[in-house]
Amino acid sequence: MSKKIIILIFIALISAFFIILSSRTKIQNTNILYPQTSANRESLTKEPIDNALARTTKKPFAIKISPNNSPVSPEKFSGYHTGADFETFLNEQEIDINIFAICTGKLLQKKYATGYGGVAVQECQVDNQDITVIYGHLKLDSIATNPNQIINKGQKIGILGQEYSSETDNERKHLHLGIHKGKDINILGYTQDKDELKNWINPLTLIK
Numbered sequence: 001m002s003k004k005i006i007i008l009i010f011i012a013l014i015s016a017f018f019i020i021l022s023s024r025t026k027i028q029n030t031n032i033l034y035p036q037t038s039a040n041r042e043s044l045t046k047e048p049i050d051n052a053l054a055r056t057t058k059k060p061f062a063i064k065i066s067p068n069n070s071p072v073s074p075e076k077f078s079g080y081h082t083g084a085d086f087e088t089f090l091n092e093q094e095i096d097i098n099i100f101a102i103c104t105g106k107l108l109q110k111k112y113a114t115g116y117g118g119v120a121v122q123e124c125q126v127d128n129q130d131i132t133v134i135y136g137h138l139k140l141d142s143i144a145t146n147p148n149q150i151i152n153k154g155q156k157i158g159i160l161g162q163e164y165s166s167e168t169d170n171e172r173k174h175l176h177l178g179i180h181k182g183k184d185i186n187i188l189g190y191t192q193d194k195d196e197l198k199n200w201i202n203p204l205t206l207i208k
């Protein structure tokens with residue numbers, strides 16, 4: 001009698017196992033009916049700053065400027081802008097503004113550079129293309145990651161430097177984001193030769 005019960009329980013367990021297995025297979029099959037589209041595919045990059053698209057107002061990619069003709073004043077640069085600038089709002093001057101990695105990759109460099117104050121350079125692969133990303137006008141001390149360490153997409157890199165201080169090399173408080181093609185480090189914010197722009201990518205074409 002007890003043997004029969006054990007056999008019945010065994011059969012019940014086996015049937016339950018197959019029922020669960022077949023329902024899981026059905027769920028997997030339904031996914032095949034809905035392949036990934038651009039709408040549900042994870043975007044290639046993340047915004048470098050909250051509300052990024054509302055901030056690209058003054059110096060877009062490739063704009064030609066000179067001290068006499070610039071959207072900002074005073075202006076000390078001239079040439080074709082190799083990146084895009086993301087502005088801060090008036091109420092953001094005295095608070096920390098976080099800057100985030102737009103992609104996943106190693107930090108190559110963090111340093112003080114003329115024209116930027118603090119700058120971070122990161123290498124990434126986006127859409128099978130090698131790029132280096134330049135984050136300019138950051139408070140250098142706020143960059144916790146060290147060179148050769150990986151920064152993940154969306155991870156905080158640091159905060160923006162204080163306006164008109166050495167942290168920004170006396171610029172307004174804003175993010176300069178440059179994306180250079182290839183693995184070479186080139187942090188040039190402006191180029192005098194328009195043809196050189198072909199070695200740079202308009203950040204807005206990558207940021208969604």
Ligand SMILES: [Zn+2]
Pocket residue numbers: 059081083084085175176177189
């Ligand atoms: Zn800039």
